[in-house]
Amino acid sequence: MNSTYSALPRASFFNRNKRRLHKYGIIIAFFILCLAVTVIGEVQVTNGAWSSNYFLSQDNILIVFRQISINGILAIGMTFVIITAGVDLSVGSVLALAGIVAARFATTNSNMAIGDTANAILIPTLVALGIGLVCGVINGTILARYRLQPFIVTMGMLSAARGLSLLTTDGNPVSQLNDDFRWLGNGYILGIPVPVVLFAVLLVLAWIVLNKTTFGRYVYAVGGNQKSARTSGINVLKIKVLVYTLCGAMAGIAGLILTARTGSAQTSAGTAYELDAIAAVVIGGTSMVGGIGTLVGTLFGVLIIGVMNNGLDLLGVQSYYQQIIKGALIVIAVMLDPSRKQQRD
DSSP states (O other), rough: HHHHHHHHHHHHEEEEEEHHHHHHHHHHHHHHHHHHHHHHHHHEETTTOOOOOTTSSSHHHHHHHHHHHHHHHHHHHHHHHHHOOOOOTTTHHHHHHEEEHHHHHBBTTTTOOOOOOGGHHHHHHHHHHHHHHHHHHHHHHHHHHOOOOOHHHHHHHHHHHHHHHHHHTTOOOOBBBBBHHHHHHOOHHHHHEEHHHHHHHHHHHHHHHHSSSHHHHHHHHHHOOHHHHHTTOOOOHHHHHHHHHHHHHHHHHHHHHHHHSSSSSTTTTTHHHHHHHHHHHHHOOTTTTOOOHHHHHHHHHHHHHHHHHHHHHTTTTTTHHHHHHHHHHHHHHTOHHHHHHHHOO
């Protein structure tokens, strides 16, 4: 009898720690990854001597944050979409289309230029944002109004946007970009890379929208149970359109930054970027069945992918292994999804 009662506190303690581990597991995993890369770098022997670790240097940290900024911006929009139990496979192609068209308003190449390059920041920014918004509205309207699967609709947009990117320039890249425009990808604000600043600002604004507004509560409600949300008076169609519009806008901004950073707009830009965005969101704890997810988790998902890629590069590991590890992380994250068990039950 006494042994039975004594077992109860231990079970309760385990359950409390299990919930805490699930809540903070992504943060713990990130710091473990950083520690592992640091330790391996320190003990790696080069020419018979201990190698100096470049991973934790200020320069490399800024490189990591600059590298993750584009995927981070895409992942912000993808988080909203996946919380509503959707997915957007078109963000990589929309990114390319927005970058190509925006670059034509910022190039000094007379054969490719559209308009006056004197407005090499404002006009391209508005163009890229506008293209992203339009593509997002089309995705959201079609899948919500006709109740089609997001996978099918956004896959169609993936193909259409990629085709428009090729058609816009006959498959040719747009180069010779204005220096003012390139500042968006390579400039600094108070010593911090501009892409990192933009990512941080967008992340904070998105967090406020998702956690402090009625729209954010409706996003979770639609993802949790569409029928109940509709019964409660929530305009499910409107919420879905707005969510995909937001995701398209993020893709447009990401395309703008990527083009400015690389110095040219390539028709092949953004290939498979949607997979990295989905991976970051899922690794960050957002449930693919909807209703569960946080932008803080997405941030750490993006950081894990960025640190993993950077660390493996510094350690001389081939990029092929990065894809394998990334795929394994996605599968493990989905397997650990608590809502998966609830859905199965």
